[in-house]
Amino acid sequence: MKTENVAERCEVTRNACVVCSPLGATIAFAGVERGMTLLHGSQGCATYIRRYVISHFREPLDVASSSFTEETAVFGGAGNLRLALENVVREYAPALVGVATTCLAETIGEDAAYVRRSLGMSGGAAGAASAAAAAGAGTGAGGTGAGGGGAPLIVAVSTPSYRGSHRDGFRAALRALTEATNPRGAEADAGADAAPCATQGARKCAAPATVALFPAMVSPADLRSLKADIGAFGLEAILATDYSDTLDGGPWKAHRLLPEGGTTVASLSRMRGASAAIEFGADFSADRSAAGFLEQAHGVPRHAMPLPVGIRATDAFMSVLSDLSGKCLPPALEAERARLLDSYVDAHKHVFGKRALLYGDPDHVEALSGFLREIGMIPLLPEGEGRDFAQAEAAARASEKRGEPVDLVIGNGKGYKTSLKMDVPLVRTGFPIHDRFGGQRVRVLGFGGTQELFDRIVNALIERKQEDSDVGYTYY
Amino acid sequence: MGGGFAVLEGREGQVSEAGEGPSELVCGKPSLAGSVSQRACVFCGSRVVLYPVADAVHLVHGPVGCAAYTWDIRGAVSTGPQLHRLSFSTDLRETDVVFGGEKRLYASLSALILEHAPRAAFVYSTCIVGLIGDDVAAVCRQVSRERGIPVLPVHSEGFKGTKKDGYRAACDALSALIGTAESDPASYRGESGVAGSPYSINILGEFNLAGEAWIIRRYYERMGIRVQSVMTGDGRVDEIRGAHRARLNVVQCSGSMTYLAKDMKERYGIPFIQVSYFGIDDMAEALYAVATAFPEEPALAERAAVIVAEELAQALPALKAFRKDLEGMRAAIYVGGAFKARSLVKALRLIGVETVLVGSQTGNADDYRNLSALCDPGTIIVDDSNPAELSRFLQLKGANVFIGGVKERPIAYKLGIGFCDHNHERKIPLAGFEGMVNFAREVHASATSPVWKLLAGHGRSGEAVS
Numbered sequence: 001m002k003t004e005n006v007a008e009r010c011e012v013t014r015n016a017c018v019v020c021s022p023l024g025a026t027i028a029f030a031g032v033e034r035g036m037t038l039l040h041g042s043q044g045c046a047t048y049i050r051r052y053v054i055s056h057f058r059e060p061l062d063v064a065s066s067s068f069t070e071e072t073a074v075f076g077g078a079g080n081l082r083l084a085l086e087n088v089v090r091e092y093a094p095a096l097v098g099v100a101t102t103c104l105a106e107t108i109g110e111d112a113a114y115v116r117r118s119l120g121m122s123g124g125a126a127g128a129a130s131a132a133a134a135a136g137a138g139t140g141a142g143g144t145g146a147g148g149g150g151a152p153l154i155v156a157v158s159t160p161s162y163r164g165s166h167r168d169g170f171r172a173a174l175r176a177l178t179e180a181t182n183p184r185g186a187e188a189d190a191g192a193d194a195a196p197c198a199t200q201g202a203r204k205c206a207a208p209a210t211v212a213l214f215p216a217m218v219s220p221a222d223l224r225s226l227k228a229d230i231g232a233f234g235l236e237a238i239l240a241t242d243y244s245d246t247l248d249g250g251p252w253k254a255h256r257l258l259p260e261g262g263t264t265v266a267s268l269s270r271m272r273g274a275s276a277a278i279e280f281g282a283d284f285s286a287d288r289s290a291a292g293f294l295e296q297a298h299g300v301p302r303h304a305m306p307l308p309v310g311i312r313a314t315d316a317f318m319s320v321l322s323d324l325s326g327k328c329l330p331p332a333l334e335a336e337r338a339r340l341l342d343s344y345v346d347a348h349k350h351v352f353g354k355r356a357l358l359y360g361d362p363d364h365v366e367a368l369s370g371f372l373r374e375i376g377m378i379p380l381l382p383e384g385e386g387r388d389f390a391q392a393e394a395a396a397r398a399s400e401k402r403g404e405p406v407d408l409v410i411g412n413g414k415g416y417k418t419s420l421k422m423d424v425p426l427v428r429t430g431f432p433i434h435d436r437f438g439g440q441r442v443r444v445l446g447f448g449g450t451q452e453l454f455d456r457i458v459n460a461l462i463e464r465k466q467e468d469s470d471v472g473y474t475y476y
Numbered sequence: 477m478g479g480g481f482a483v484l485e486g487r488e489g490q491v492s493e494a495g496e497g498p499s500e501l502v503c504g505k506p507s508l509a510g511s512v513s514q515r516a517c518v519f520c521g522s523r524v525v526l527y528p529v530a531d532a533v534h535l536v537h538g539p540v541g542c543a544a545y546t547w548d549i550r551g552a553v554s555t556g557p558q559l560h561r562l563s564f565s566t567d568l569r570e571t572d573v574v575f576g577g578e579k580r581l582y583a584s585l586s587a588l589i590l591e592h593a594p595r596a597a598f599v600y601s602t603c604i605v606g607l608i609g610d611d612v613a614a615v616c617r618q619v620s621r622e623r624g625i626p627v628l629p630v631h632s633e634g635f636k637g638t639k640k641d642g643y644r645a646a647c648d649a650l651s652a653l654i655g656t657a658e659s660d661p662a663s664y665r666g667e668s669g670v671a672g673s674p675y676s677i678n679i680l681g682e683f684n685l686a687g688e689a690w691i692i693r694r695y696y697e698r699m700g701i702r703v704q705s706v707m708t709g710d711g712r713v714d715e716i717r718g719a720h721r722a723r724l725n726v727v728q729c730s731g732s733m734t735y736l737a738k739d740m741k742e743r744y745g746i747p748f749i750q751v752s753y754f755g756i757d758d759m760a761e762a763l764y765a766v767a768t769a770f771p772e773e774p775a776l777a778e779r780a781a782v783i784v785a786e787e788l789a790q791a792l793p794a795l796k797a798f799r800k801d802l803e804g805m806r807a808a809i810y811v812g813g814a815f816k817a818r819s820l821v822k823a824l825r826l827i828g829v830e831t832v833l834v835g836s837q838t839g840n841a842d843d844y845r846n847l848s849a850l851c852d853p854g855t856i857i858v859d860d861s862n863p864a865e866l867s868r869f870l871q872l873k874g875a876n877v878f879i880g881g882v883k884e885r886p887i888a889y890k891l892g893i894g895f896c897d898h899n900h901e902r903k904i905p906l907a908g909f910e911g912m913v914n915f916a917r918e919v920h921a922s923a924t925s926p927v928w929k930l931l932a933g934h935g936r937s938g939e940a941v942s
Binding site: 009011012013014015016018019020022023038041042043044045046047048049050051052054055058059060061062063064065066067068069070072073080081083084085086087088090091092102103104107108160161162163165251252255257387414 | 484506507508509510511512513514515516517518519520535538539540541542543544545546547562563564565566567568569570572573580583584587588603604606607608634635636637638862863864867868871882883885886887889890891892931
């Protein structure tokens with residue numbers, strides 16, 4: 001997929017396969033313990049985003065808004081913003097408030113810097129609402145921690161809808177969050193570095209056994225499996241951020257406003273002492289990425305790599321974990337890898353030469369492309385900027401014209417209509433999946449996630465073959 | 477007022493209890509910043525109203541999000557064209573914000589009209605369009621001249637008011653269409669027997685979710701009424717353009733469409749009545765009220781009575797069976813418009829369910845007065861509520877089932893409370909007599925599910941609020 005600067009822009013976007021950046025920021029902030037998003041702009045942005053996110057995760061997600069009116073747009077939004085923050089703090093007692101701007105606020109010049117000024121926050125990328133919290137952030141505690149009591153950490157991020165897509169908003173929020181919890185010049189948290197290495201005998205273990213992981217917008221189930229993979233190497237993962245419980249949790253024992261789970265602000269502030277920062281995704285600019293900041297400001301080695309889908313990409317991830325831990329691939333993961341490889345062999349003829357249309361979030365498109373090539377399938381990418389299904393369908397039509405028909409569509413649930421039009425199966429992955437149940441539990445990452453994806457792809461192809469046949473074969 | 481409920485400062489007047497005496501609920505004001513209102517924005521109001529016009533291009537002039545979030549957002553079905561189910565955006569970028577988006581709007585509109593040959597185009601302005609100063613109306617006029625179809629600007633900048641102002645902007649766009657063409661009786665889409673009937677109506681504010689407009693239309697046609705236009709369910713541009721020839725406007729979603737009905741009364745002298753198609757009492761009344769509006773033809777009322785009798789003979793036994801299981805249960809209602817909420821209170825009562833909490837995003841003072849009079853004393857009545865309040869109230873009142881939309885669903889489920897979707901995404905018709913049976917079935921399926929028994933010890937209603 002080409003980037004915005006290179007690709008020719010279509011005169012109109014038809015059935016977009018991306019959504020806007022504040023949504024990505026909202027998901028990112030939802031992965032912080034007692035984290036809450038406040039969108040600086042119209043009430044509608046918060047509500048639309050809530051509805052869109054709720055329909056996928058089937059979980060509550062409260063997003064506040066500074067609820068612009070006409071007067072606000074004329075005279076400035078500082079008053080509304082402060083009132084919104086007060087109300088959010090009063091009602092929710094959050095540990096973190098992520099303030100993300102919208103296109104409306106940005107257009108009248110109210111960007112992240114304005115938000116910081118309006119809320120009396122200290123310099124840098126973030127600060128706090130009150131002197132107490134500012135002191136907390138300054139000393140490296142990164143806020144006042146969970147629950148009630150103190151003032152929350154406030155993080156401001158510019159996410160105008162006219163710039164990039166939800167993926168970019170997600171990344172921008174992670175960067176802002178990382179900068180806010182790990183200010184330049186702050187000392188690494190000694191406590192985090194004192195990881196015992198009794199089990200490693202004489203092995204050199206100067207590096208702390210902590211990995212800061214920036215996993216991109218993936219499913220809660222994938223987050224859980226990433227944590228398990230890292231844990232299997234004896235490493236501690238700090239996920240920025242971890243919405244595996246907050247957006248996929250159990251019933252509530254009692255009434256609560258913010259869900260349980262998420263990475264604590266204190267944990268986030270320990271990222272600067274991590275032995276490495278791993279960042280998944282496509283076309284990263286270290287200057288704008290969260291791991292890039294940890295490297296530049298705190299010397300944490302950065303490993304940027306595609307999302308681990310497939311054997312090769314997962315091997316690359318595992319090899320970093322192996323280097324960091326000084327351990328070989330743990331037996332359980334080795335066995336998982338072997339089963340995956342075995343299944344590749346068993347099904348290689350079902351998938352060979354099949355063409356799959358990809359679209360949407362570039363992080364996922366890149367990872368799926370690599371995976372498809374590895375199993376002998378041919379990824380097909382949308383034309384132009386790849387922001388809508390019209391461009392995806394154009395690519396499919398062009399392919400068919402070349403005598404290379406498309407066999408499968410892989411991506412979020414919004415590809416349903418495209419798959420209907422093309423009369424090929426859709427394998428649903430990523431975000432959003434509004435038309436099927438369990439989107440939050442769809443796995444694609446690591447050996448285990450790839451296995452699930454691979455099985456679904458093979459079965460989609462077999463199912464279509466079976467449907468198309470008059471014979472009614474019962475063995476495939 | 478406020479009933480002593482814990483609400484944010486500035487919202488005290490927006491909560492009350494039925495039976496508190498003469499109450500004037502504060503409503504119609506902008507949402508309190510930071511309150512996590514369930515409302516969306518002006519754009520949302522316009523978009524939901526015009527969405528079901530199926531043979532028009534709906535172009536959202538703004539950044540990608542506004543169009544993406546409203547793609548196929550309503551279950552408003554069409555017998556023919558499906559243009560309304562596509563999502564078009566000018567997808568404004570930073571350069572457009574700096575240099576203006578008019579050129580892009582012109583190119584987008586022209587391309588879409590060539591591609592889809594729509595009968596009209598609606599252009600929705602979003603927040604930033606109101607700021608960068610695009611002359612959307614001028615571009616619309618130019619494209620309309622060049623392409624020979626109506627191109628209507630919808631002034632729906634998100635921040636310029638509330639969802640209600642969006643309804644009004646949508647009504648303005650419809651008003652601009654109405655009266656611009658005559659409808660051809662030969663192209664009548666309903667029962668051919670009534671195509672020439674002198675008793676003609678427009679139905680306003682019925683969106684044909686899950687085919688509800690079709691059900692209602694059949695009732696009226698069985699009475700001998702010609703339905704000139706359903707604005708906007710299964711909507712067609714040409715029928716709207718000729719809507720000024722109908723003799724009566726029947727307003728179903730009063731919050732959104734009364735403005736247009738008043739406008740048509742002024743411009744064309746067409747009287748209007750307000751009805752609701754939810755619940756059997758209100759549905760029957762909606763048929764009788766139309767008959768009454770044409771006193772010169774007593775057969776209309778006679779046929780309405782026959783329809784009501786036939787439909788009730790079908791519905792009542794089914795409802796009785798559901799009532800047996802539901803008797804004594806408690807419901808909470810939070811919906812977009814308060815007029816609908818009244819029907820729901822009555823509908824629930826019919827199946828033995830008491831309403832303990834009722835609220836809406838956009839109700840007016842009249843609506844809330846009526847609700848207060850209708851509900852049992854102690855029922856919480858709330859305007860422009862939010863998840864924090866709703867969850868507190870649900871637990872306080874020990875509700876068993878929550879009637880609302882997608883944003884309310886997880887609130888109910890997390891607290892172990894049943895849920896019935898009475899909003900855009902419903903797939904089962906809930907209007908009309910048969911809709912009432914479906915509604916009862918939906919409530920029954922959720923409220924009596926055995927899964928709640930497994931949640932013992934969780935946040936099931938009645939437990940302490942932390």
